[in-house]
Amino acid sequence: MKFYIKHLICFFYLSFITSVYSADIVHKSNIDFIHYKAEITPDFITKSIEGTVEITFSPYVDNLDHLSFSVGAKQVNAVYFLAQKIDFSVEGDLFIVQLPAPLKANKAYSVKIEYKVSETRGLKFYDDHLFTVYHTKNWLISHNKLSDKATFDLSIKHDLTTTAIGNGTLVARKKVSGTQLVSRWKQNTPIPLYTFGFAVGEFEKHSMGTSGVNISVLYRQQIKSNLTADLINKAFADTADMLSFFESKAGFSLEQDYAYVVVDGYMAQEASGFSLVGEKFVHTLLNDKNENWFIAHELAHEWWGNSITSANFSHFWLNEGLVVFMVAAYKQHLFGEEAYRDEIALALKRIQRAVKEKRVAPVAFRKVIEEQDINRTMAYSKGALVFYMLREKLGDKLFWQSLKRYSLTYKGKSVTTQDLKSIFEQVSQVDLTAFFTRWVYGQKIPTIDI
Incomplete structure (x- = not known):
């Protein structure tokens, strides 16, 4: 999830309920977004996409009476609720949908939105191909809660000369004119919204x-x-x-x-x-x-x-730092020990450069932070170094047993740093409190002889 060079979701504004999971803070929204069904047509000439998205959701609380969306670069043409066209207003970056009647908790509803968006941060057009880039909110009407997962049904109308790819399984390819067809992709397992995407090209x-x-x-x-x-x-x-x-x-x-x-x-x-x-x-x-x-x-x-997604940006290292480490571990498997050490040395070099530039921060936070507050060097490179040090501390057998238990336990779920710590402690029978306090929640930079 990045323009991660050389090794390196319009969202819903909702009220939040703050709860504490062990030592980590997570935010729960008032709405569960269950399913997105989009039908879109890309236009290479105008560098835009146009279509509809139907969003199925269920309120966690009674009396939900409106939805607010970030309009961003999108032009909203109409909003429908229970097949009836309803009014919406635009106030700055927001367009606000006033629901006809307050909604009941734990019941599924849907809104359908007609919209258009021109090339923006979420879309990259070339003469012979296009693709979506992070964030999903920049090309699809969605929200940006990192951990929220939903199913996705995407139909793309495109030229016969091009190929389309989306999330999940290609379930249909139907010719709709002499020059165009519709490719339909279905993702039946809930996935994080930021992983929604598609590409079309020759x-x-x-x-x-x-x-x-x-x-x-x-x-x-x-x-x-x-x-x-x-x-x-x-x-x-x-x-x-x-x-x-x-x-x-x-x-x-x-x-x-x-x-x-x-x-x-x-x-x-x-x-x-x-x-x-x-x-x-x-x-x-x-x-x-x-x-x-x-x-x-x-x-x-x-x-x-x-599959295993950080609960919010405070725990983003569980997405990225772990994967940077896993690349190093894979290189060790494929090329040998020297390749592993080289990857760790590269991570350490990036960290040291950040120190010189006074760009130091914890790897994880006990408070909720936003995406713009992420220190990517710490999340990616120091995050990888934390896993390297955990492996050195516990030894290979306990480390890989712990990682597998963590992965199996939280498959398809969202996680916090405390979740990872607890699993590693359970498997290894080692108290890792001091380790996490110093290296994960603290700003201490390790000195390692690679």
């Missing part, structure tokens, strides 16, 4: 021929990407091994196929069921087999981030 497809889960690579034609099926096969040759490695460490397998979409430039971003990776990274890898970090990093997010 892509070639290469299947990696792995057993169990099918892994494929979509890439642009050779004339534009300088990539061929043979080069793609060479660059992504280790994906089956990566899959096996991460499954063994997490204790569970992927439940659906996976794809890499190779796009123009530098890009490395996870979505659910696929990831976006940049052509420039692929060419770098073709010249140096050790530069496979971006393939491993985005795949690892299927377990740590997409």
